[in-house]
Amino acid sequence: GAVVSQHPSRVICKSGTSVKIECRSLDFQATTMFWYRQFPKQSLMLMATSNEGSKATYEQGVEKDKFLINHASLTLSTLTVTSAHPEDSSFYICSPLKDTEAFFGQGTRLTVV
Amino acid sequence: QKEVEQDPGPLSVPEGAIVSLNCTYSNSAFQYFMWYRQYSRKGPELLMYTYSSGNKEDGRFTAQVDKSSKYISLFIRDSQPSDSATYLCAMSLYNFNKFYFGSGTKLNVKP
Numbered sequence: 278g279a280v281v282s283q284h285p286s287r288v289i290c291k292s293g294t295s296v297k298i299e300c301r302s303l304d305f306q307a308t309t310m311f312w313y314r315q316f317p318k319q320s321l322m323l324m325a326t327s328n329e330g331s332k333a334t335y336e337q338g339v340e341k342d343k344f345l346i347n348h349a350s351l352t353l354s355t356l357t358v359t360s361a362h363p364e365d366s367s368f369y370i371c372s373p374l375k376d377t378e379a380f381f382g383q384g385t386r387l388t389v390v
Numbered sequence: 391q392k393e394v395e396q397d398p399g400p401l402s403v404p405e406g407a408i409v410s411l412n413c414t415y416s417n418s419a420f421q422y423f424m425w426y427r428q429y430s431r432k433g434p435e436l437l438m439y440t441y442s443s444g445n446k447e448d449g450r451f452t453a454q455v456d457k458s459s460k461y462i463s464l465f466i467r468d469s470q471p472s473d474s475a476t477y478l479c480a481m482s483l484y485n486f487n488k489f490y491f492g493s494g495t496k497l498n499v500k501p
Contacts, residue, residue, distance in 0.1 A: 281433075283433065309486070309487075311489065318398075318496075319493065319494075320478065320491045320492060320493040320494050321434075321478070321491045323488065323489075326487065326488070368431070370433050370434070372489075374486060377422060377439075377482075377486055378424075378436060378439055379424070379436070379480070379482075379486075379489055380436060381426075381433035381434045381435070381436075382433050383432055383433045384431065384432060384433040386431065
């Protein structure tokens with residue numbers, strides 16, 4: 278297996294503020310990181326894919342200026358939700374790729390009030 | 391048509407039953423197939439990982455891939471209440487630049 282640490286697990290923020298979510302692969306190096314969003318009772322929706330040292334590739338319909346992704350090292354990637362609005366409330370999950378297997382963080386429940 | 395189809399359930403079975411979970415897919419280029427288990431408000435956990443057609447067994451879990459029918463299955467033997475979760479199938483092309491997920495099947499194993 279692999280150990281992935283994502284935090285915070287839960288965050289409540291005011292509308293208009295920014296929130297940073299961190300994802301660390303603790304026992305392996307991940308050249309590729311996937312970020313997903315999951316709505317209640319729905320599957321994972323890929324938001325973007327990032328490779329260490331290069332700009333993230335965003336899926337169609339995902340605002341790159343709103344969801345800033347930084348993959349600064351092989352063990353750390355961050356997702357920043359800027360100027361958050363209530364409609365951004367969701368469950369965000371990181372998924373580092375270890376060789377050919379995708380592992381997942383514990384997820385972050387974001388609530389924007 | 392979605393690339394991966396999965397019955398959302400819910401599926402309710404008594405403890406000890408054999409559970410069969412299935413997914414179909416449309417892209418014949420998929421080469422890697424995975425099953426994940428997701429508990430409520432947690433990230434998915436990798437259960438099984440297979441490549442090519444055939445069976446793979448790990449404890450109470452058996453993953454089956456039939457590429458000719460574009461159909462994959464996960465069997466759980468002697469199901470336990472702790473198996474109650476949502477099960478997601480996933481698949482990937484040879485380059486792993488994207489993973490395609492089913493919508494998930496919610497399983498409830500009753501004591």
